Amino acid sequence: MLAEVTRRDVRTGRQHPESAHAAHLVVCGPDTEVVASSGDPDHPIFVRSTAKPFQATACLEVLEEAGEPSLLPGDAEVAVAWASHRGEPGHLAAVRQLLQRAGTSADDLTCPPAVPEATPGAFPSRLQHNCSGKHALFALAGRSLGVEGPALIDPEGRLQRRVLSVVERELGPPLAVGIDGCGAPAVVVPLRRLAAGFAALADADRFQRVRRAGLVHPGLVGGEGRLETALLGGGVVAKVGAEGVYGVGWVAADGRAWGLGIKAVDGAPRGVAAVIAEILTATRVVPPGTWVAPPPLGGGVPAGQIRVTPEVAEVAATLAGIGVGRGSR
Numbered sequence: 001m002l003a004e005v006t007r008r009d010v011r012t013g014r015q016h017p018e019s020a021h022a023a024h025l026v027v028c029g030p031d032t033e034v035v036a037s038s039g040d041p042d043h044p045i046f047v048r049s050t051a052k053p054f055q056a057t058a059c060l061e062v063l064e065e066a067g068e069p070s071l072l073p074g075d076a077e078v079a080v081a082w083a084s085h086r087g088e089p090g091h092l093a094a095v096r097q098l099l100q101r102a103g104t105s106a107d108d109l110t111c112p113p114a115v116p117e118a119t120p121g122a123f124p125s126r127l128q129h130n131c132s133g134k135h136a137l138f139a140l141a142g143r144s145l146g147v148e149g150p151a152l153i154d155p156e157g158r159l160q161r162r163v164l165s166v167v168e169r170e171l172g173p174p175l176a177v178g179i180d181g182c183g184a185p186a187v188v189v190p191l192r193r194l195a196a197g198f199a200a201l202a203d204a205d206r207f208q209r210v211r212r213a214g215l216v217h218p219g220l221v222g223g224e225g226r227l228e229t230a231l232l233g234g235g236v237v238a239k240v241g242a243e244g245v246y247g248v249g250w251v252a253a254d255g256r257a258w259g260l261g262i263k264a265v266d267g268a269p270r271g272v273a274a275v276i277a278e279i280l281t282a283t284r285v286v287p288p289g290t291w292v293a294p295p296p297l298g299g300g301v302p303a304g305q306i307r308v309t310p311e312v313a314e315v316a317a318t319l320a321g322i323g324v325g326r327g328s329r
Contacts, residue, residue, distance in 0.1 A: 001037060001269030002312055004297055007304035017111055018296070023244065025089055025262045027319060028195040030203070035258075036318040038311055042190040045263045048241030050194060051167055051187065051189045052082035052134055053210050057182020058211055059141035059165035062126045062159070066144035071097060073140065075198055078213035079220040081134035086223035095127060096114050098136035102143055111182040116254055118223065123250045131182035137256050138184070171197045181242060191261045194247050199259030202237045202249030206230030211237055226271045227294070230291035235282065243267035246276055250285050250326060274306045278279045282316035284325030 006015035024039035034041045056168045063071050073081070077098045085091035095312060099106060106127040111134075113124035126132060129216045132217060138152045155164065155177060168174060169189055174187035201207045218232030222240070229298045231238040237249040244264025251257050258280070264272045274293040280286045296304035328329045 002275045003306060003308050005270070005304060005306050007296060007298070008321055014066075014126065015307075018304065020164075021244075021268055022265040023262055023272060023275065024184060024191055024265070025102065025260070025275065025315065026192050027260045027315070027324070028192055029197055029257060030199040030259070032192055032196040035322060038315055041192045041195075043263060044188050045191050045194065045218045045239075045242065045261075046180075046186050046188050046196055047171065047247075048180060048186060048243060048245050049084045049131070050198075050245050050247040051259075052084070052131075053214075053237075053239060054167050054170045054197065055134060056082040056137060056210050057170075057207060058163040060157075061166065062131055062141040062162055063144055063273040068144065070103065071140060071144060073101060073137070075216050076220060077101070077133075077137075078209060081137035082134050082210060082214065082239065083221045084130045085116075085220065086118040086226070086243075087122075087130065087134060087253060088219075088223050088304050090120045091118075091133070091220060091223065095132045097137050098133065098140060101260035101287045102136060102140035104136070104139040106132075107164065108139070108149070109135045110138065110150065110184075122211045123267075129182060131180075131184070134160055134184070135182065145286055153184045160185055163281075173294075175186050191263055193261075194245075195259040195261035196238060196247030197259065198239075198247040198261065199257040200249070201247075201261065203251050203257035205329040219297075226296070227277065227291045231280070231286065231287045234286045234290050236286060238270065238276075242289055244269050244272045246272050248276060248280070250280075250324075252285075252324050254323060257325075270306055275308050275312050278308045278312055279316045282313070283319045286326075 024043040026041035067123040081096035109126040111129040114129035116128040153320035176188040222229035227236040248260040295302040
């Protein structure tokens with residue numbers, strides 16, 4: 001168990017455990033060596049939306065090969081292409097820019113209609129799906145390959161064969177290929193491969209476009225209140241995935257790149273985010289207060305805590321001992 005949720009006794013002020021979250025966690029360098037872990041570092045996981053930076057990289061490689069400068073998206077468009085966005089106005093505007101560049105309408109996006117997190121009362125639309133940026137980039141890359149419509153997300157189609165080949169290059173051969181919530185292919189890899197992939201994402205030249213876009217436009221990758229936006233704003237590459245998956249990458253003060261991968265056993269994201277924030281703060285990767293887990297509410301006001309277990313402190317101590325921090329504070 002790495003995190004627990006408590007609720008305060010109004011009579012005594014004591015915190016009483018209400019829920020507990022177990023997770024597999026691993027920290028690696030880019031060559032997949034494990035330097036710290038809890039649980040099984042080789043636990044097989046669907047990486048879900050943590051694959052988006054690698055999928056975006058694949059699409060950009062396709063576009064660069066096409067040799068048409070007018071098709072190359074700007075940083076804001078690239079950032080929203082690897083987002084799991086909240087559907088804020090800025091997110092939707094960036095997706096529309098991608099669609100205009102692709103010559104595709106929002107109604108032709110290959111993700112399903114959805115209600116955005118930012119405006120839960122809105123009428124469902126494809127544009128508002130949190131993966132709409134990725135699918136808009138699929139449409140743009142598919143244009144240069146002569147692929148459109150449902151063929152854009154066909155695992156055996158021309159575009160997804162290219163995308164899956166890049167994902168395999170970065171995360172290793174998939175143990176399985178399923179279908180993500182948005183309809184695109186979703187791979188299964190060992191957790192350590194995700195961590196190593198994010199270490200490379202934080203430093204390798206081949207990810208420069210994708211990395212820069214997220215660091216320049218952190219709000220487009222996540223949105224208000226999101227951990228990944230707070231970390232990107234502080235120079236740390238981060239991406240959330242469904243079912244309690246997270247990838248984080250950073251370059252330490254000594255120039256070494258590190259990556260963290262975590263997967264909640266129960267699929268709940270709240271414990272995972274608290275664990276990441278605690279480890280990165282304790283190891284001086286980010287300053288205190290970069291992101292604070294929102295507490296459980298009672299009657300609309302804080303009524304408990306989300307707190308990490310001593311096992312998380314042990315992982316952080318191991319990492320601090322090998323110097324993974326980004327500098328002194």
